Amino acid sequence: MTDEQSARQIAQDVAARKRSAESVVANALDRLHAADNAYQLLVALDADGTLARARDVDRRIAAGQRIGPLAGVPVAIKDNICTSFLPTTCASRILDGFRPPYDAHVVEKLRAAGAVIVAKTNLDEFAMGSSTENSALRPTRNPWDPQRVPGGSSGGSAVAVAARAVPIALGSDTGGSIRQPASLCGVCGLKPTYGRVSRYGLVAFASSLDQVGPFATDVHDLALVLSVIAGHDARDSTAVDEPLPDYAAELDRPPGKLRIGRVREHFAEGLDPPVAAAVDAAFETFRSLGAEIVDLSLPHAPYAVACYYLICTAEASSNLARYDGVHYGYRTPRPADYVDVYAASRAEGFGPEVKRRIMLGTFALSSGYHDAYYLRALRVRTLIKNDFLGAFRSCDLILGPTTPTAAFRLGEKTEDPLAMYLADIYTVSANLAGIPALSIPCGFTPDGLPIGMQLAGPLFAEARLLQAAAAYQSRTTWHTRAPASNRS
Amino acid sequence: MSNLTIRPIIGMETHVQLATRTKMFCGCPVEFGAEPNSRVCPVCLGLPGALPVINRRAVDLAIRMGLALNCRIATFSKWDRKSYYYPDLPKNYQISQYDLPIAAEGHFELPPRDAGEPRRVRIRRAHLEEDAGKNLHEGLDHTRVDLNRAGTPLLEIVTEPDLASADEAFAFASELQRLAVWLGVSEGVMQKGQMRFEPNVNVAITFGGVEYRTPIAEIKNLNSFRAIRNAIAYEIDRQVGEWRRDHDYTLEKCGKLNLGWDDDRGVTEFQRSKEEAHDYRYFPDPDLVPVTISAEQIDAIRSEIGELPLARQERLRMQLALTDVDAATLTADRATSDLLAAAIAVGGDPKTLCKQFISFWSAQANARSTTIAGLGVSAPRLAELANLTRDGTISATAAATVAQKMLDVPAAPREIAAAAGLLQVRDEAATREWVEQAVAANPQAVRDAKENPRKRQAAAGFLRGQVMKISGGKANPKLVGELIERRLAEP
Ligand SMILES: [Zn+2]
Numbered sequence: 001m002t003d004e005q006s007a008r009q010i011a012q013d014v015a016a017r018k019r020s021a022e023s024v025v026a027n028a029l030d031r032l033h034a035a036d037n038a039y040q041l042l043v044a045l046d047a048d049g050t051l052a053r054a055r056d057v058d059r060r061i062a063a064g065q066r067i068g069p070l071a072g073v074p075v076a077i078k079d080n081i082c083t084s085f086l087p088t089t090c091a092s093r094i095l096d097g098f099r100p101p102y103d104a105h106v107v108e109k110l111r112a113a114g115a116v117i118v119a120k121t122n123l124d125e126f127a128m129g130s131s132t133e134n135s136a137l138r139p140t141r142n143p144w145d146p147q148r149v150p151g152g153s154s155g156g157s158a159v160a161v162a163a164r165a166v167p168i169a170l171g172s173d174t175g176g177s178i179r180q181p182a183s184l185c186g187v188c189g190l191k192p193t194y195g196r197v198s199r200y201g202l203v204a205f206a207s208s209l210d211q212v213g214p215f216a217t218d219v220h221d222l223a224l225v226l227s228v229i230a231g232h233d234a235r236d237s238t239a240v241d242e243p244l245p246d247y248a249a250e251l252d253r254p255p256g257k258l259r260i261g262r263v264r265e266h267f268a269e270g271l272d273p274p275v276a277a278a279v280d281a282a283f284e285t286f287r288s289l290g291a292e293i294v295d296l297s298l299p300h301a302p303y304a305v306a307c308y309y310l311i312c313t314a315e316a317s318s319n320l321a322r323y324d325g326v327h328y329g330y331r332t333p334r335p336a337d338y339v340d341v342y343a344a345s346r347a348e349g350f351g352p353e354v355k356r357r358i359m360l361g362t363f364a365l366s367s368g369y370h371d372a373y374y375l376r377a378l379r380v381r382t383l384i385k386n387d388f389l390g391a392f393r394s395c396d397l398i399l400g401p402t403t404p405t406a407a408f409r410l411g412e413k414t415e416d417p418l419a420m421y422l423a424d425i426y427t428v429s430a431n432l433a434g435i436p437a438l439s440i441p442c443g444f445t446p447d448g449l450p451i452g453m454q455l456a457g458p459l460f461a462e463a464r465l466l467q468a469a470a471a472y473q474s475r476t477t478w479h480t481r482a483p484a485s486n487r488s
Numbered sequence: 489m490s491n492l493t494i495r496p497i498i499g500m501e502t503h504v505q506l507a508t509r510t511k512m513f514c515g516c517p518v519e520f521g522a523e524p525n526s527r528v529c530p531v532c533l534g535l536p537g538a539l540p541v542i543n544r545r546a547v548d549l550a551i552r553m554g555l556a557l558n559c560r561i562a563t564f565s566k567w568d569r570k571s572y573y574y575p576d577l578p579k580n581y582q583i584s585q586y587d588l589p590i591a592a593e594g595h596f597e598l599p600p601r602d603a604g605e606p607r608r609v610r611i612r613r614a615h616l617e618e619d620a621g622k623n624l625h626e627g628l629d630h631t632r633v634d635l636n637r638a639g640t641p642l643l644e645i646v647t648e649p650d651l652a653s654a655d656e657a658f659a660f661a662s663e664l665q666r667l668a669v670w671l672g673v674s675e676g677v678m679q680k681g682q683m684r685f686e687p688n689v690n691v692a693i694t695f696g697g698v699e700y701r702t703p704i705a706e707i708k709n710l711n712s713f714r715a716i717r718n719a720i721a722y723e724i725d726r727q728v729g730e731w732r733r734d735h736d737y738t739l740e741k742c743g744k745l746n747l748g749w750d751d752d753r754g755v756t757e758f759q760r761s762k763e764e765a766h767d768y769r770y771f772p773d774p775d776l777v778p779v780t781i782s783a784e785q786i787d788a789i790r791s792e793i794g795e796l797p798l799a800r801q802e803r804l805r806m807q808l809a810l811t812d813v814d815a816a817t818l819t820a821d822r823a824t825s826d827l828l829a830a831a832i833a834v835g836g837d838p839k840t841l842c843k844q845f846i847s848f849w850s851a852q853a854n855a856r857s858t859t860i861a862g863l864g865v866s867a868p869r870l871a872e873l874a875n876l877t878r879d880g881t882i883s884a885t886a887a888a889t890v891a892q893k894m895l896d897v898p899a900a901p902r903e904i905a906a907a908a909g910l911l912q913v914r915d916e917a918a919t920r921e922w923v924e925q926a927v928a929a930n931p932q933a934v935r936d937a938k939e940n941p942r943k944r945q946a947a948a949g950f951l952r953g954q955v956m957k958i959s960g961g962k963a964n965p966k967l968v969g970e971l972i973e974r975r976l977a978e979p
Contacts, residue, residue: 082537095536102530104537203536208774236539237777315774318569321580322534326633338631342573365571365769374771 007073007167007221008248011114014072017061021072025054025116028074031165032119038485039141039163041156043079044086044120054116068113069248070228075110076160076169079120080127081212082201083107086117090203091135092125094323094330094349104201105236106170106212106229113228118166121156125351126320127177127205129153130423133414134353141410142185143483144449148407151181154215158185161215164482168225169215174205175308176427178213179439183402183452186441188469188479189215190222193460194434195240198233204319206312207238209431218479219440219469223247226462245463255467258291261395265301266426272405278443278451279401282472286399289471294395298387301429303380305421308428310364310377317361323349356417385433392458397468399455401426402439406449426454436462440469441478450478495692496724498657499649502664503642504674505619505682506549512618512641513540513583520680524624524634532639534578539775546641547590547779550616551789553643553673554591556796557611561786565590566778571769575633576621586770589615590779598659599798609660610648617642643673649688654720661685661716663798670797670822678711685710689723690739693731700735702727703742707749707756719749723756800825808838814846823861827870836871837878844874848888852895865894873901886910886961912964916971919963923971926954937976948972
């Protein structure tokens with residue numbers, strides 16, 4: 001992406017009336033249309049309504065109103081984030097056509113900052129998956145190779161940015177759902193600290209792990225969006241009332257002398273050699289930037305995936321109980337009786353992966369199994385948190401691969417849920433510990449597929465993370481590469 | 489069967505609707521009888537993406553009630569999800585408190601009856617939770633759901649099985665209601681379902697040296713004190729009857745059961761035994777943070793509580809030599825009881841005030857469906873009226889008339905009495921005139937008084953009444969008595 005298509009440049013131009021929000025948004029709609037034809041990334045788009053909202057931004061500017069830092073910037077939103085002006089379906093049949101009566105906190109914040117929400121993007125149903133193949137609509141394809149998956153669950157948002165249709169998009173990350181597709185699509189994605197961004201209006205998958213975050217082509221735009229969407233919200237009791245730095249301004253400060261942790265367990269079995277090589281090269285880049293590399297261990301990392309899948313399924317089984325055919329959403333057309341309204345609506349409304357997780361979670365919480373599974377998983381979670389606390393005493397950030405491999409082929413893992421779950425092996429720990437983590441491009445495989453690296457930091461250390469990532473991007477050009485058919 | 493003894497074992501679960509303006513986890517108003525589904529928002533509708541936020545006021549009220557029940561208040565308390573599917577429960581889980589209730593291990597002393605000992609009822613726990621909505625069944629195949637009530641804050645209070653009879657359960661329930669209303673914890677209106685009771689009942693039967701225990705029956709959702717007494721009494725009889733027919737009718741062999749109460753037919757009925765296989769799959773609600781309560785916060789709430797109704801009732805009974813019933817009437821609600829205290833504090837005569845509260849003031853309050861405090865008469869005016877009566881400035885009969893007028897006319901009692909001509913006349917000439925009229929009109933009474941010593945007192949009393957009547961209540965009763973005695977002593 002050329003600099004003129006970055007979110008910050010668009011906002012500057014629109015605010016200065018060099019470009020109109022309407023023209024920027026019209027252009028984005030055209031690109032989204034083309035990208036959707038090629039990669040099937042959209043769930044909902046309303047061109048007329050969107051253009052009207054863009055003209056509204058132009059009117060506010062013309063009237064001399066103070067406009068925010070995202071004036072006229074087109075943003076795509078994962079379809080599990082509530083919008084009152086576009087349906088919100090979570091790519092599930094059970095919420096087919098559902099339109100929330102309210103906007104999510106992050107949507108309010110974006111709109112108040114002048115952004116124009118242009119579309120809702122595809123995802124694995126209820127954010128459950130790592131390939132966007134679990135969408136009830138259709139799978140989304142990777143712009144670097146349409147025979148491959150874009151990752152998931154926020155696959156549609158990652159592709160919208162990777163295909164240069166929009167400069168920024170929002171996703172949600174419960175176990176890697178922003179970072180893993182960012183890695184597979186060659187873009188930047190950030191999962192903030194748990195509680196940094198309000199979850200109000202994010203349709204819950206696993207409430208203690210879910211966090212909204214941005215996709216962008218570079219770290220500057222990530223920082224810009226984070227400054228807009230982060231902050232306290234009284235409607236989310238788990239949102240933390242911490243001072244909010246101006247992340248974009250923080251980027252201009254050098255990160256200082258960094259100690260970067262290299263986790264032994266990240267370079268064990270299962271890591272693809274090209275990925276390992278790209279990440280090793282990134283360590284060298286940081287060394288050349290003056291960083292000290294610290295070898296360390298996260299001893300409970302091998303248990304993270306098991307722990308994660310017990311906790312997220314337990315919470316999901318409860319969070320998804322409300323989709324019952326009684327109050328809203330899909331209802332079976334001819335229920336046999338009152339119980340069948342529930343049973344048949346849910347059987348027909350949910351896809352196989354969602355059902356699998358509801359059953360796993362229900363089992364993990366059942367009396368007789370609750371202590372052996374759910375409670376034990378909570379204890380392991382505490383151990384994993386403590387691992388990170390210990391690690392961050394000897395380093396400032398942890399660097400490693402985001403995923404063990406680059407993008408895999410469509411259908412390659414759909415028959416093997418466990419293999420699919422292992423795509424999250426490096427990302428779930430940050431959600432269990434609540435810490436911030438981002439993925440940025442750091443190389444390509446011999447086949448030309450992007451490789452991502454993950455930087456994780458202590459709680460609320462987003463500024464430090466973004467500084468380090470910006471320093472890396474000042475020395476490298478991986479993030480500037482776009483898939484062949486989308487270069488602008 | 490002469491060596492058969494039965495001992496009822498009764499515990500009580502009470503749902504108390506807290507007197508908050510808004511719901512437990514959202515800002516919707518708590519309002520009874522509104523248009524269905526008009527007091528709802530994304531949170532209490534359980535819409536996707538909506539999140540609960542704790543109503544701190546509900547937590548404070550729960551602590552207040554817990555302290556009044558002598559409970560230990562948890563300094564760390566959390567929220568749990570209780571899962572079950574029901575149309576009136578929009579999320580299909582209820583936010584409740586499972587293993588860390590806000591209050592636990594308390595007790596409540598019921599006043600002694602018939603010169604017995606006070607009865608201590610142990611409180612096992614009290615926890616906060618949200619109410620469900622209402623299913624409105626329309627015919628056999630149609631149900632509509634009203635979610636106005638969904639999310640209303642409830643405090644569930646659970647006792648140990650320490651109640652020994654239907655009467656005792658009745659007394660406990662009504663005392664608990666008085667306490668909750670007294671403390672401002674609940675409006676406590678039974679008709680609106682603001683207090684709902686679920687007694688657990690079984691019976692220990694000793695026969696032939698062996699103790700049998702009948703199955704524990706939980707009687708669901710009773711919302712009148714009379715229903716509590718009748719349902720428990722019926723259930724005790726029913727269980728003993730079942731056991732007489734079949735000695736295997738025991739807890740070990742038959743387990744627990746859920747019953748409903750049919751108030752019209754006066755019988756308990758079995759309900760679908762869905763509870764048996766129910767696994768609520770409790771787990772901590774990840775949308776809410778735990779509640780931490782400081783010692784200072786508990787102390788601050790404790791300092792607001794003041795004297796509790798039973799203590800005040802006992803104090804009034806002792807200080808003013810009242811009957812139990814009168815003392816209870818005077819402490820039925822806190823505002824009225826406080827008003828009485830205020831009227832005494834400004835110099836009102838305590839005995840006369842009590843008498844007037846119990847007689848015409850409570851009649852006026854009942855007629856207007858309010859409490860005495862709700863009548864809006866100030867303490868100084870109540871005191872003035874009492875003292876006018878005590879001093880003989882107006883008669884007791886006239887006081888009732890003045891009281892009635894005080895509710896319409898914003899004037900002092902003395903002015904009202906004067907305007908209505910109700911100030912007592914101490915004028916001996918006028919009074920003698922009224923006595924003569926009474927004597928002339930009732931020769932038989934005069935004869936009885938003079939000639940029949942056994943009828944003398946009654947006849948004199950009758951004549952005094954006649955004089956008061958002729959005077960229109962203005963005559964001074966003491967003077968009337970003297971003049972009648974004098975007149976009857978004449979030959
Ligand atoms: Zn509400």
